[in-house]
Amino acid sequence: MKVKIISIPVLDQEAALQFYTEKLGFLKKVDVPLSEHSRWLTVVSKEDQDGPEILLEPAPNHFEPAKVYQRALFEAGIPYTQFNSNNVQQDYDRLVALGVTFSVKPTEMGTVKIAVFNDTCGNNIQLVEML
Amino acid sequence: MTYYLTQITRIKETCYANQAQLDTVISTRHYIDHHYDKELNLDLLSHVRFTSKFHLLRLFKKYYGQTPGQYLTDKRIEKAKELLDGGRSVTQTCYDIGFESPSSFCTLFKHRVGITPVAFQKRAIFTKSA
Numbered sequence: 001m002k003v004k005i006i007s008i009p010v011l012d013q014e015a016a017l018q019f020y021t022e023k024l025g026f027l028k029k030v031d032v033p034l035s036e037h038s039r040w041l042t043v044v045s046k047e048d049q050d051g052p053e054i055l056l057e058p059a060p061n062h063f064e065p066a067k068v069y070q071r072a073l074f075e076a077g078i079p080y081t082q083f084n085s086n087n088v089q090q091d092y093d094r095l096v097a098l099g100v101t102f103s104v105k106p107t108e109m110g111t112v113k114i115a116v117f118n119d120t121c122g123n124n125i126q127l128v129e130m131l
Numbered sequence: 132m133t134y135y136l137t138q139i140t141r142i143k144e145t146c147y148a149n150q151a152q153l154d155t156v157i158s159t160r161h162y163i164d165h166h167y168d169k170e171l172n173l174d175l176l177s178h179v180r181f182t183s184k185f186h187l188l189r190l191f192k193k194y195y196g197q198t199p200g201q202y203l204t205d206k207r208i209e210k211a212k213e214l215l216d217g218g219r220s221v222t223q224t225c226y227d228i229g230f231e232s233p234s235s236f237c238t239l240f241k242h243r244v245g246i247t248p249v250a251f252q253k254r255a256i257f258t259k260s261a
Binding site for chain 2: 002049050075076077078079103104107109110111114116124130131
C-alpha cells in the first residue's frame, strides 16, 4: 500500500482551490465533476508533483458530523494537518503579505519551527520546518 | 489563548527545556546535511560534537525519532532522487551521495523507493516530456 492522497475538508471547493493554488502555490492535479455541487479535486506541491495529493473534499457540507468536527478543531486552534516548509519565517512573511492570517507566528519547538495559519476554508494548517 | 497554543506551550516547557541537548542534536543533523556525501559514522559525529557516541545516539533518537544512521539514509535517498531527476547517471549518483558500491546503492534505492534508480530516472524523463 502507498500513501497517495490526504483529505482536507473544505467548506467551499472553488474558494479552496483558489487559496491552495494562488496563495499557497500548489498545483491543480485532478478535477473530476461528481455532482452539481461536488468535485474530486486534488492539488499537489509544485516541488513534488508526483508526491501525495491533497483532496479538497466538501465533506462538511454533506455530512453534519464532519462539519462539527472541523469546527471544533478550528475553534480549539488545532491544525487539521501540516505541510513541510524549508523556511517557515520566509513562508510566513510571504503569506502574511498575501493577506493570510496566522494564529501561531513562527515559533521554535525544540527541533522544529512551526506556524499555524487559517486556510479560509474552515481549517487551521501548520507549517513545519525541521531545525 | 487557544487550546492548541496552551498545549504546545506546555509541551515546549516539558519536552524541550534542555537547550544544550537541542543544540547538540540540531548541529549533528546540520553536519549530516552538509556531509552526507562523505563517509559518516557515529564515531565521527560524536567526535565533532565532543560527546559520547551512545549519548549522541540516544539524544538524536529522542528528539528526531530516528537514529543518525536512519536520518543519513533518508537524506541520501532524497538527494539521489534529486540527482537522478536532474539527469545524473546512476553510478555517478551513487558516488555523489556517499555510497561506495553501485550494487548496494541500487538495492537500497529499490527497497526504499519501490523501483530501481534506472526505472526512477526513466519515469522522471517520461513525466517531464509528457
